[in-house]
Amino acid sequence: MLQHMRRMTLHRWLGIVIKEFIQLKRDRLTFGMILGIPIIQLMIFGFAINSDPKHLPTVVLLNESSAFTRDYVSAMRNSDYFDLLGTANTESEADNLLERGDVQFVVTFPLDFERKLIRGERPEILVQADATDPVAAAGALSVLNHIGNEVFTQDMPGFRPPASGSLIDLRVHKLYNPEGITAYNIVPGLIGVILTMTMVLMTGLAMTRERERGTFENLLATPATPMEVMTGKLVPYILIGLIQVTVILILARFVFHVPMLGSLWLLYGVVLVFILANLALGITFSSIARNQLQAMQMTFFFFLPSILLSGFMFPFRGMPQWAQVIGNALPLTHFLQLVRGILLKGNGLGLMFHHIWPLLLFIVVVLGVGLKTFRRTLD
Amino acid sequence: MNLAIDVRGINKHFGDKHVVKDLSLQVREGEIYGFLGPNGSGKTTSIRMICGLLTPDSGEGTCLGYDVLNDNVEIKKYVGYMTQKFSLWDDLTIAENLDFVARMFGMQQRKKAVDQALDELGLSARRNQLAGTLSGGWKQRLSLASCLLHNPKLLLLDEPTAGVDPKARRDFWEEIHRLSSAGITILVTTHYMDEAERCHRLAYIAYGNLLANGTADEIVAAQKLETWVVSGAGVHSQVTALRVLPSVEQVTTFGTALHVSGRDGGTMGAAISQFCAAHSLKAELGNSSLEDAFIHLMRNTRDQFEE
Ligand SMILES: Nc1ncnc2c1ncn2[C@@H]1O[C@H](COP(=O)(O)OP(=O)(O)OP(=O)(O)O)[C@@H](O)[C@H]1O
Numbered sequence A: 001m002l003q004h005m006r007r008m009t010l011h012r013w014l015g016i017v018i019k020e021f022i023q024l025k026r027d028r029l030t031f032g033m034i035l036g037i038p039i040i041q042l043m044i045f046g047f048a049i050n051s052d053p054k055h056l057p058t059v060v061l062l063n064e065s066s067a068f069t070r071d072y073v074s075a076m077r078n079s080d081y082f083d084l085l086g087t088a089n090t091e092s093e094a095d096n097l098l099e100r101g102d103v104q105f106v107v108t109f110p111l112d113f114e115r116k117l118i119r120g121e122r123p124e125i126l127v128q129a130d131a132t133d134p135v136a137a138a139g140a141l142s143v144l145n146h147i148g149n150e151v152f153t154q155d156m157p158g159f160r161p162p163a164s165g166s167l168i169d170l171r172v173h174k175l176y177n178p179e180g181i182t183a184y185n186i187v188p189g190l191i192g193v194i195l196t197m198t199m200v201l202m203t204g205l206a207m208t209r210e211r212e213r214g215t216f217e218n219l220l221a222t223p224a225t226p227m228e229v230m231t232g233k234l235v236p237y238i239l240i241g242l243i244q245v246t247v248i249l250i251l252a253r254f255v256f257h258v259p260m261l262g263s264l265w266l267l268y269g270v271v272l273v274f275i276l277a278n279l280a281l282g283i284t285f286s287s288i289a290r291n292q293l294q295a296m297q298m299t300f301f302f303f304l305p306s307i308l309l310s311g312f313m314f315p316f317r318g319m320p321q322w323a324q325v326i327g328n329a330l331p332l333t334h335f336l337q338l339v340r341g342i343l344l345k346g347n348g349l350g351l352m353f354h355h356i357w358p359l360l361l362f363i364v365v366v367l368g369v370g371l372k373t374f375r376r377t378l379d
Numbered sequence B: 001m002n003l004a005i006d007v008r009g010i011n012k013h014f015g016d017k018h019v020v021k022d023l024s025l026q027v028r029e030g031e032i033y034g035f036l037g038p039n040g041s042g043k044t045t046s047i048r049m050i051c052g053l054l055t056p057d058s059g060e061g062t063c064l065g066y067d068v069l070n071d072n073v074e075i076k077k078y079v080g081y082m083t084q085k086f087s088l089w090d091d092l093t094i095a096e097n098l099d100f101v102a103r104m105f106g107m108q109q110r111k112k113a114v115d116q117a118l119d120e121l122g123l124s125a126r127r128n129q130l131a132g133t134l135s136g137g138w139k140q141r142l143s144l145a146s147c148l149l150h151n152p153k154l155l156l157l158d159e160p161t162a163g164v165d166p167k168a169r170r171d172f173w174e175e176i177h178r179l180s181s182a183g184i185t186i187l188v189t190t191h192y193m194d195e196a197e198r199c200h201r202l203a204y205i206a207y208g209n210l211l212a213n214g215t216a217d218e219i220v221a222a223q224k225l226e227t228w229v230v231s232g233a234g235v236h237s238q239v240t241a242l243r244v245l246p247s248v249e250q251v252t253t254f255g256t257a258l259h260v261s262g263r264d265g266g267t268m269g270a271a272i273s274q275f276c277a278a279h280s281l282k283a284e285l286g287n288s289s290l291e292d293a294f295i296h297l298m299r300n301t302r303d304q305f306e307e
């Protein structure tokens, strides 16, 4: 990449940027798409999408270790709804895991659990659920209640549940989105989906369009370098992406009343990184594809897993392992965590770096492939 | 004399199609070099290899002293390439196209150069018109202006006058000769014989093979053709009959007369005289034209390569 940098000159790069802006300005259809897509999609996805996810990552915090708590935990494990990652030692350790989005649930057993249970005093079990993705939490929570009665009546034959119906008092704390409003989850996610779709597609067409119209031959006959052409063509789309995000955020705030807890600056910073990741991919598709149709097909081939495996359609932690592995390679997966973290949890940069570096790595790798495959000739 | 283009033994395949075969081409500095050949013979492909837009499969050579295989970044700075198909941006205006090209070549006084080019083109008044809305002839002129913008040392013009009216074509060739006397080397492809005759030297390529090169006279002489001009009432109805006469290789219509050519002058001459006397036609020995020579070359290679 260095050897590409060295030959890069500002006037040529600027020339390409200006040309792209002028061409974009004259392309009414694309302009319509830029505003139309976010608005239409936001309206369509206003609906909730339902599912019953299993194997949600969970840690338990045991203030007491007894036969009862052990049985309860193993029953949780058998229920398929929970994936027990281990036990947390302190409350702050557990909170930290929740905040980072590493776990969906923290289940806390109090001191004196066994004693209270035997006396029929209905001990509390505290369940803290990350409800930024409300669909994910619902099914699992109802299972916890059910487990309680089953396990403890088995352990103590002859022991009947009290009239109130339950041996334990399950206290659920839904964090970050206590009312479980799906729009809170969907709308920030849509920022990512819309950016993925428009950014990859529009840049995907950028180079193949030149090739199909025959203008690529003229461009190649000038001393412009691949780095200048590729990055110069990206600049206008960065601006478009930022406009789209602003439109969505305004709608999210005033139509869907999505809370915005974190810093907007940070949000735009993260958005910028994500836009770059998608543009890098689009321009790389564009230099690999032979024609516009191929570029389009590659875009959709990428778009499908992005929608399905990123945690936008289905809760990420409920997906099978192989799907999570694929999902982790997709920029949208990390971006969803970042946007939800900033908007709904008010997270700062420190908590989110583990979702930012994968995006940066993606940009470097993909752009590298793009520059390698950029054809400097018509061969 | 220095060579602006000097390539030797260049080959190019597309898939299993051998499109350019062992091409060697020497173009001297400052000359107008005509590049001729039937459709699909590999002219455009050869030009693209010379200016670094296609990589030759084998062969070697230099363009303006730079290696065609490795130095194409340098070559591009000093070459003006006018593509066969209009390849400027339809959705940019005339002025924007020129400005873009000027930026790509890193020109110092861009505005001035663009204004001057527009002036010379006579397009100053229409500078804000989209290039895509120009007529064919104007597109050609704009293309030429855009590849002259950065003062190239070598011009590669791929059928620059296809579809251009006769007046514009004459103006165009005057411009070419002016550029040539200013020291610019020009390689130009064309299908027009009158244009071929205006070139200093020519090369003729068919099926990827370079078949002849040199001045127009040299090429005609090398074919060793004898040509009879046959005229008279009803001469055009005798084409088929003339073709089958002994030693006649080709019969071509030239206005009101026919050119009957072949290499065995003696046998052919006798047969033609006899035929013309019998059909009360006039026959006289004429000069073989460049066109006679090219048609002859083309027929021979077709027989050679198409079977
Ligand atoms: N990119 C390509 N891929 C495959 N085949 C090609 C390609 N470019 C040219 N060809 C083939 O190579 C041959 C030579 O083409 P070329 O364009 O060089 O001919 P030309 O002499 O310029 O013809 P014309 O006078 O019609 O412009 C043709 O048969 C053409 O089909």
Ligand SMILES: [Mg+2]
Pocket: B043, B044, B045, B084, B158
């Ligand atoms: Mg051609």
